[in-house]
Amino acid sequence: MLTVVNDGEPMRGELQQEVMRTLWHTGDASVEEVRCALPQARRSAYTTIQTVLNRLADRGLVSRARAGRVIRYRARISEADYLSRSLDTILAGASEEARRGALVNLAERLPADELAALRRAGDGRPRR
Secondary structure, eight states, X not given: OOOOOSOOSOOSXXXXXXXXXXXXXXXXXXXXXXXXXXXXXGOOOHHHHHHHHHHHHHTTSEEEEEETTEEEEEESSOHHHHHHHHHHHHHHTSOHHHHHHHHHHHHHHXXXXXXXXXXXXXXXXXXX
């Protein structure tokens, strides 16, 4: 998946997060398809969803492509890459001690199978 992003900053609101979750789940979708896929409580007006999608596109998180009379939107970054970039951004402003503490806290909360997968993934990586 293409991971070009102009803005490593976390998404700016719950609606943007819901829209991205929808695109990660559906692959690509029109404004109306995104709107209909959102939970009822987040199902805003068509123009609101269109604005959110266009802002995400302006930030490089979503691509747009015309398909006849409809514009289709697709996530340009995977959910895992997005989360990694968000964590990088958040942790970048913290002290080394705080960063390590936060990462240890996260690791301690992982279920055993996820912690084992993390250890396996780290086994082949060079140490810094």
